[in-house]
Amino acid sequence: MSLRVAFDIDGVLADFRTAFRQAATDAGISGRAADSDSPSSDPLSSRDIKAIWDHVKRTPNWWTGLQPYEPGQLVRLYELARRWKWEVVFMTRRPSTEGDPVQFQTQWWIEQQGFYYPAVVTVPGSRGELANALRLDVVVDDQLLNCVDVVGGSTAKALLLLRDAQDKTAQDHAVSRGIGVVSSLEEAIDVLEHLHESVGERRGRLQRLADWFGGARKPQETTLPVPDKNRVHLRNE
Ligand SMILES: [Mg+2]
Structure with a gap:
């Protein structure tokens, strides 16, 4: 089983x-x-x-003009997702503006950062219900209330991204509810890697037995190629 992960966008990926x-x-x-x-x-x-x-709202495609907090991390996430077959969803409640639909603006922006074919859901309701409906394993969000909603309304784990390390109150509230706390997107992706490895270790013995009975593993080239990184054009170029 591969990880099913969701990322909030504003405050996590984009500097709103x-x-x-x-x-x-x-x-x-x-x-x-x-x-x-x-x-x-x-x-x-x-x-x-x-x-x-x-x-x-009057500014056409306003959501495409935001800067990423951590340039390079979405490329890293894309490569890890392709390598480990994670399913990744991006969630937002952004209101619409003039120009393209907010979903398309957001997909366009995420592709510009190096994550191709992003799945974006623009659902205004409860994050817990969404996590449950999508059978998510982990949700990364910068709002404590959303994280509380996720752990209360689904079996998914929540990671609170607190860029302000001084916010001890939010940190304590999160930890007391079993919500993980990270200070950057890089750290959140590190946690996903550890989680992936620990799930892999637990499944390791069964996988080895399956290999004995099932012969060699499928060749790696059954997956589609990773797009050329040169396709990423940053806005300022
Ligand atoms: Mg947010």
Whole structure:
């Protein structure tokens, strides 16, 4: 059995915070900086936030302009997924903007980062229900509430990506609920690799017996080729 993994996008792969701050400037809202990707906990007034979101929604394909937090990690994830036959899903609740559908904008952006043919689901509801319906093994998210939802509503494990190492409260809440805490996407993918290896070790004896009875393993070339990395064109080139 290969791993079935889901990644949240904003705050995990994409630097929403910086892009939203820029949108505030572009919308003519100066002074206080947008400080969170959750409108409810943002220090800006609700009127300001609405004005910024209106600006975002009027900007064609706004979601394609975000910067990746960790360039190179999506290439790494793609290569590992192909090598170990992981099934990867990207989940988001992004609102739509002018231009292409939010699903297509997000797929386009993920491909630009080097992960080909990404499966993107734009489901607004519970992450726990989604994890259950998709039979996920692991979900990586930067919001504690989403992680709590996942472990409460499914058998999937949750990994909370906390880029702010000072946030001990969220860390303690997560750990007390059996949620893993990582500080980067790189570390989250490291955890997946360890998980893959430990699942492999448990299955090792059975696999060896199957090899004895079943003869040689299937040749590796039964999988499709990995696309040429040169196909990745970064926006600034
Ligand atoms: Mg997020």
